[in-house]
Amino acid sequence: MLLTERERLREELIALADQFGRQRSSLMPILQEVERRHFRISEYCMQVIADLLDLHPVEVHSVVSFYSFLDESPRGQFVIRLCRTITCEMAGKDHVARQLENDLGITFGQTTPDGKFTLQWANCLGMCDQGPALLVNDQIFTRVTPERVHGILQECRQTFGVHAVAGAKER
Amino acid sequence: MTSPTTMGKLTFDAVSPGVGLKAALAQPAAAVLDRIAASGLRGRGGAGFPTSVKWSMAAEADEADKYVVCNADEGEPGTFKDRVILSEFADLVFEGMTIAARVIAARKGIVYLRAEYSYLRRHLESALASRREEGLLGKRIGGKEGFDFDIEIHMGSGSYVCGEETALIESLEGHRGEPRNRPPFPIDTGYLGHPTIVNNVETFAWVVCILEKGAEWFKSHGTVKSTGHKLFSVSGDCSRPGVYEFPMGITVAELLEEVGGQGAKAVQVGGASGQCVPASQSDRTIAYEDVPTGGSIIIFGPKRDMLEVARNFLEFFVDESCGQCTPCREGVPKLLEGVQMLQQGACSMAYLKELCSLGETMRLASKCGLGQSAPNAFVSIARDFQDEILGRTGFGRRNGSDG
Ligand SMILES: Cc1cc2nc3c(=O)[nH]c(=O)nc-3n(C[C@H](O)[C@H](O)[C@H](O)COP(=O)(O)O)c2cc1C
Ligand code: SF4
Ligand code: FES
Numbered sequence: 001m002l003l004t005e006r007e008r009l010r011e012e013l014i015a016l017a018d019q020f021g022r023q024r025s026s027l028m029p030i031l032q033e034v035e036r037r038h039f040r041i042s043e044y045c046m047q048v049i050a051d052l053l054d055l056h057p058v059e060v061h062s063v064v065s066f067y068s069f070l071d072e073s074p075r076g077q078f079v080i081r082l083c084r085t086i087t088c089e090m091a092g093k094d095h096v097a098r099q100l101e102n103d104l105g106i107t108f109g110q111t112t113p114d115g116k117f118t119l120q121w122a123n124c125l126g127m128c129d130q131g132p133a134l135l136v137n138d139q140i141f142t143r144v145t146p147e148r149v150h151g152i153l154q155e156c157r158q159t160f161g162v163h164a165v166a167g168a169k170e171r
Numbered sequence: 172m173t174s175p176t177t178m179g180k181l182t183f184d185a186v187s188p189g190v191g192l193k194a195a196l197a198q199p200a201a202a203v204l205d206r207i208a209a210s211g212l213r214g215r216g217g218a219g220f221p222t223s224v225k226w227s228m229a230a231e232a233d234e235a236d237k238y239v240v241c242n243a244d245e246g247e248p249g250t251f252k253d254r255v256i257l258s259e260f261a262d263l264v265f266e267g268m269t270i271a272a273r274v275i276a277a278r279k280g281i282v283y284l285r286a287e288y289s290y291l292r293r294h295l296e297s298a299l300a301s302r303r304e305e306g307l308l309g310k311r312i313g314g315k316e317g318f319d320f321d322i323e324i325h326m327g328s329g330s331y332v333c334g335e336e337t338a339l340i341e342s343l344e345g346h347r348g349e350p351r352n353r354p355p356f357p358i359d360t361g362y363l364g365h366p367t368i369v370n371n372v373e374t375f376a377w378v379v380c381i382l383e384k385g386a387e388w389f390k391s392h393g394t395v396k397s398t399g400h401k402l403f404s405v406s407g408d409c410s411r412p413g414v415y416e417f418p419m420g421i422t423v424a425e426l427l428e429e430v431g432g433q434g435a436k437a438v439q440v441g442g443a444s445g446q447c448v449p450a451s452q453s454d455r456t457i458a459y460e461d462v463p464t465g466g467s468i469i470i471f472g473p474k475r476d477m478l479e480v481a482r483n484f485l486e487f488f489v490d491e492s493c494g495q496c497t498p499c500r501e502g503v504p505k506l507l508e509g510v511q512m513l514q515q516g517a518c519s520m521a522y523l524k525e526l527c528s529l530g531e532t533m534r535l536a537s538k539c540g541l542g543q544s545a546p547n548a549f550v551s552i553a554r555d556f557q558d559e560i561l562g563r564t565g566f567g568r569r570n571g572s573d574g
């Protein structure tokens with residue numbers, strides 16, 4: 001990473017610490033915001049956050065590694081989380097999963113080479129009466145069929161893709 | 172994108188926010204507590220602890236900083252009623268929290284919202300903002316001198332065990348969501364070491380109804396030990412899945428009839444951590460004294476493979492165990508291995524019995540409710556569906572997998 005880039009990141013993290021506070025209970029909100037903006041929480045970020053909150057970096061790392069919505073390694077701009085819990089399984093989530101893999105050319109746990117999509121399993125999304133359900137970032141889709149997969153991916157690439165990309169550029 | 176899921180009318184539809192709080196402000200805190208005690212209300216999150224007992228212990232604590240926490244981590248497989256309540260009746264939840272604050276003398280409330288429900292946050296923030304504008308949150312609530320209370324929303328980050336109240340508090344404090352030993356309980360050593368009550372979303376909403384309609388009205392429904400109505404999230408093999416309101420004490424058979432699930436071979440009551448009730452026991456009642464539930468009802472039709480069900484639940488627990496204690500961390504994968512042996516037709520009766528006794532050890536020795544209840548579904552399926560799970564030939568499904 002270029003030094004200037006690191007400096008910029010550091011300043012951004014200082015601003016977040018100012019916004020959320022420097023007590024331990026601010027750690028999660030800060031990490032969640034970093035994840036939202038950068039699609040990951042890098043080792044460098046963890047180090048800086050630890051310094052700012054006066055924690056050992058291992059403490060920060062132990063929190064990041066615990067939660068499934070916080071990532072150390074880079075994830076895609078769009079995280080697709082398909083529910084694998086019982087009623088979605090009964091409703092045919094395996095077929096949706098296969099089609100997602102086919103259309104994206106990756107398997108679960110992977111990110112597309114262009115950095116756009118990450119495919120992950122999720123546990124019950126609270127849409128059990130309308131499964132199979134999936135989340136794309138914080139958008140919920142229900143009654144997903146293999147036929148609908150292509151349309152959902154296109155929607156990411158186009159409509160709300162624009163916002164996400166604009167958001168990403170902003171920073 | 173999502174269709175309405177509420178089936179039939181709910182009590183919450185007819186309760187107007189504001190009335191309950193006004194009633195609570197018009198009487199001393201102790202009188203409010205008495206009324207909740209008289210209603211017999213027990214926590215709607217699953218464990219069924221009497222709400223008034225929890226609140227009175229927190230009220231007695233002599234500390235300036237106390238907290239009211241709303242558990243909106245709804246992660247139990249098959250549960251989605253809290254999502255519906257937060258979407259449609261957010262005001263009732265916030266009002267219930269405000270009443271709780273009045274009772275225990277708290278100044279701060281926190282909603283712990285699961286990450287999977289991030290899309291609800293904007294709606295909830297705007298409901299909070301309107302309440303502030305109306306003087307229902309903030310300083311001198313309802314014009315009452317000295318009654319200051321506000322609520323903030325804190326997001327989870329994708330962890331089922333954070334629904335356990337002490338793990339939730341750990342998470343709020345910026346730690347891994349690892350359950351604590353209890354005692355001490357949150358009512359004396361909670362958030363940041365201060366007295367804290369943690370209640371389910373639905374519990375807060377019922378408190379408002381009780382203040383508006385009275386304890387007698389609430390108690391006139393349900394059973395003696397499980398009073399009132401409750402919301403149920405119904406999914407699986409039935410013709411009308413969705414969120415329903417039923418009296419506590421409804422039998423499994425009655426419920427199946429209401430939701431179009433007749434002919435089911437089993438019903439999972441209480442989610443992955445609940446019990447699997449076979450059709451032969453459909454006269455069991457859904458109540459704290461018989462089959463308890465936080466509201467999750469999953470229906471399995473005649474063609475479902477019960478081993479697949481057990482496998483799915485155990486994979487869930489392997490994924491969500493925090494790994495802190497041995498019985499749960501080592502036991503859950505062992506049970507999953509057992510399911511795989513059964514699927515391959517390679518499990519002796521003696522070994523199956525050993526697995527069930529391992530389940531018993533986990534129930535007794537695990538640190539929190541996750542490990543204590545993880546074996547439930549496996550053990551009940553191993554007991555009630557032996558003809559289906561033993562002596563399989565070849566890997567996989569004996570009865571097909573489509574219901
Ligand atoms: C693993 C685990 C997960 C839990 N998840 C939730 C949850 O998502 N929502 C909830 O209200 N209670 C959950 N609970 C129960 C809480 O620990 C606690 O009993 C409850 O929030 C108390 O509220 P109530 O008395 O109003 O029901 C969970 C318990 C365990 C052991
Ligand atoms: S029972 Fe499981 S989830 Fe609970 S503390 Fe032990 S390892 Fe963690
Ligand atoms: S089981 Fe998939 S949303 Fe609940």
